[in-house]
Each structure stands twice: as structure tokens, then as C-alpha cells.
Amino acid sequence: MNTGQAKGLLPGGGGENLLFLTDDQLRKGIEAMFFAYRDFTADPDRILENHAYGRAHHRALHFIQRSPGTTVNNLLAILGVTKQSLNRVLRGLIEDGMVESRVGRRDKRERHLHLTEKGAALERMLADVQRARMRAAYRAAGPAAVAGFRQVLEAMMDPERRALYHGIREGGA
């Protein structure tokens, strides 16, 4: 790699300034992702510690809240982990009375996942602190910056993941 693009201006190009594509700018973006992601997860992590849960539990709670009645297979696709890995997490949440697993009505092989009152309360706590940080960042940066933020993140996703990102719905038996 290290294509000519890194130089900034394309000599005969359309005249657009391509300085934002230099290796240095790209590196700053990469480091920003690394640093920001750490702090992005830090607030929920602190709450999870008190409950003997980890980030994996948070993710499960989030997407069950987001799509109540979602099936295990569905969740598997969203989270991108193995059945065994998800099952361990889910088992804990169900045992602790955070998540309810209901046998499907149409297809009895499926299990539809729902948050209990208790689970919804925990999810709300986690979402609140994470949204608080996000809201502060959004407010500080302003609407135009937020639009750009979302655009770049979306462009960074693989096409299949982008489809997931847009099309989380299903569930609901």
C-alpha cells in the first residue's frame, strides 16, 4: 500500500483537497477510535462490575431490549459470537431473573427472549450512563459533526454488518 493518495493533492485531479486522506490523518482517526472506544465502554463497565457481569452481558441486554422477543439465532447473528459463548452469558442472565426465554408459538424450537422488570431496570441504568456520555459528546460537537460521525462509522462497516445495523427488527412473536 502507501498509494499516491497519501500525498494529499492529486495533481491533475478535480481540484478537491484530499489532505484528509494522508496517512497521518488516517492514523489520527485510528487512534481516536481506539481511545474513544475505551471511554465509550468505561461507564457501563463500572456498573457491570457491581453485578458480576461483563461487557458480553451488556450487549445481550441491549439487543434484547432493542428487539424484544428476538430469537437466540437472531441474537447470535447480531453479536457475531458462537452459540456456546452466547449461551453461557444468556444462561447467567436467565438464572438471575434478568431475561425470560419463552418457547415460540409458531415454531416451538425457537426461544424468544424478553427482559424481565429486573433486567429492564439494569439495562436502563447501563443505557443511561452510556447515553449521557454520548449526549455530552453530541452536544459539544453539534449536529453537523454528528452526521459526519455516523456517516464515517457506517462507511467503516462491512456491507453485511451495515445491513444488520439498519435492519434490526424481526423478533416479536
Place this chain on the structure above:
Amino acid sequence: MNTGQAKGLLPGGGGENLLFLTDDQLRKGIEAMFFAYRDFTADPDRILENHAYGRAHHRALHFIQRSPGTTVNNLLAILGVTKQSLNRVLRGLIEDGMVESRVGRRDKRERHLHLTEKGAALERMLADVQRARMRAAYRAAGPAAVAGFRQVLEAMMDPERRALYHGIREGGA
């Protein structure tokens, strides 16, 4: 939480449109971070597998490349892990001839870290694929979006981390 802000428009406010601060918009941002970060790390991860290394090794290589001659303590602060955790990773990289650890000239307690030729080559491979994804995303989104992307990520960082993000330099001897 769930302050009135989530409603969108402040009735008596300055007239600015605050729809970008709704809980729904914030949730989309949170999910975008989750999905994008996965794919952001996926390309280097594939390369690392072939070398029996993990993400932790990548991070070490990146920041040593970025600040040649940096000390262990310095790297510790940047990565935000324990000495024991970093040491395990660093030991592997040194044994494999990827990283060189030189006793400090001024302060002989310090060890200054440098990439070897071999280490630099691996780091270049990792950086190349990660930059390629970043470049494609930047190009697709355009310079204005990129500026917003960086602004929001920076606003998401804790102040101390933001200082680190800006002020990685030191090292050098």
C-alpha cells in the same frame, strides 16, 4: 436520566433543532460504535492470527512505531493496562525479534522500546490494512464528515485520555 432533552425541541429555547439528541439518535450512535469497531479491528486480526499474536500485540507495535524509544511506563499509560499484562505481550515480541529493548542512557532504569526491521514490517502490514479500510470510509464520507467524526470521538474521550491522544510524543533516546 431521560431528561427533557430527549424530546427534541426545547420549547422556549434558542430555536435550534435538537432532534439529534433524542434517545433514539443516541442509541443509533451507540450501536454504530459497536458495529464499526468490530469491523475496524477485523482486518488486522486476520493477519495477527497467522503470527499467533492478538490485538494486544498490535496495539504495542502501533504505539512503539508511533513513538520510537518510548519507555515501558509511557506505553503503560497509553494502553491503560497493568504492567503484568503489557509485560507478557512485550516479552513475546522481544523474544520473537520484533521489538528491541534498550537500556536508557540518562536513566539506566528505563528501557526504551524500538521496532526491529522484522517488527516494523509486521506493523506496516497491520497499519496498511487498517488504513485501507479507514481510507475507503473517509473517501466515501468526504472531508466534512471526517471532521465531524473526529470531533465527536474526541468529545467522547475522558479529558486525561484526550490529553494522551494529542500529546503522544516523548520517548526518543
Place this chain on the structure above:
DNA sequence: TTGGAAAGTCAACAAGGCTGACTTAAAATC
């Protein structure tokens, strides 16, 4: 009736975090 899909389980393993305790060497301070 049979094949395949959805879910769940057991076992074993690895990466990469963590804590706590302790050593060595060298610098800094009293």
C-alpha cells in the same frame, strides 16, 4: 418418515485482562 434446523450442553483451551507479592537496579532524597 426422515432430514435438517434451533437450541442447549459438556469439555477443553487460549487470549488478555486483573490482583497481590516480591526482586533487582538505579536514581533521588534526606
Place this chain on the structure above:
DNA sequence: GATTTTAAGTCAGCCTTGTTGACTTTCCAA
């Protein structure tokens, strides 16, 4: 000069969360 502090490194043990592989149960659908 003696003492304290700092930088680095090490050993041991633990946890979470990911992995593979093998196997079962249930049930839908061809």
C-alpha cells in the same frame, strides 16, 4: 552515606469471553 522511591520485571493465580468439537433433544418440513 543511608534510605526511600521509581522503573522494570517476574511468579502465581484468577476471571471473562472468545474459540473448537462432539453430541442431544425437540420439532418443523419436505
